[in-house]
Amino acid sequence: MTSKAIVKCDRKWRSAALVVLALTLWHASPASAADEPDLIFRRSTVFKWLSPNDKLATYAVDDPEVDGVACHFTVPEKGGFKGWLGLAAEVSDISLACRQIGPVKFKHRLEQGDDMFRQRRSLFFKKMQIVRGCDAKRNVLVYMVYSDKLIEGSPKNSTSSVPIMPWGAGDIAVQKCGEFIQ
Numbered sequence: 001m002t003s004k005a006i007v008k009c010d011r012k013w014r015s016a017a018l019v020v021l022a023l024t025l026w027h028a029s030p031a032s033a034a035d036e037p038d039l040i041f042r043r044s045t046v047f048k049w050l051s052p053n054d055k056l057a058t059y060a061v062d063d064p065e066v067d068g069v070a071c072h073f074t075v076p077e078k079g080g081f082k083g084w085l086g087l088a089a090e091v092s093d094i095s096l097a098c099r100q101i102g103p104v105k106f107k108h109r110l111e112q113g114d115d116m117f118r119q120r121r122s123l124f125f126k127k128m129q130i131v132r133g134c135d136a137k138r139n140v141l142v143y144m145v146y147s148d149k150l151i152e153g154s155p156k157n158s159t160s161s162v163p164i165m166p167w168g169a170g171d172i173a174v175q176k177c178g179e180f181i182q
Contacts, residue, residue: 037061037117040072061117063132065110068102069162071117071130071143094128096145098160103167104141106180114181116143136178139164 037059044053055077063069074095110132117130126147133142141164146157166174 035061035064037073037119042077045076061130063098063116065107065114065116066104066132066141067107068100068104068167069098069141070101071096071098071160073097073130073145073158075128093156094145094147094158096130096143096158096160098141098143098162100162100165100167103171104162104164104175106175106177108180110181112181132181134177134181135161136176136181139174139176139178141177 038061040058040060042055042057044055056074057077058072058074060070060072063071076093112133113131115129116132119128120126128145128147130143130145133144134140135142141162142159143162144157144159164174164177166172
């Protein structure tokens, strides 16, 4: 082998190693503020003959900083070969519903608009975020979902409100979100 052929081969291996490393780091990096969501169900929306169908998928995620609150969101998932390989850019149509599922307990002080959950929606640039805020006047937690890109975001969004209420006879001292979220 000539030295040019060795250098050319070395470059190919180096490039391949960098791609493998980038994909490994992308999958290993933390994608969310909360734990990974629980898949509730999927429903096919577009049939494809030789590749996976386009689907709507509904997920659940518990707020990691506020006990007693869970959110459900539905996202479109691209099928086809690009979707199967994880290369398709997902659209920004996301619906959101959050509810009180137990006594509400704040784990510590939080900021208005903190991320509650993040998830990548494309290989490199797009991500979905659920953020949390507080309507102190009404003692209501407000959750908003939106997606953004590196360069520009999407105006598509959805909002859900969770009034903080007593949970059962033993839950007398209802926490005020304004005392924990600034």
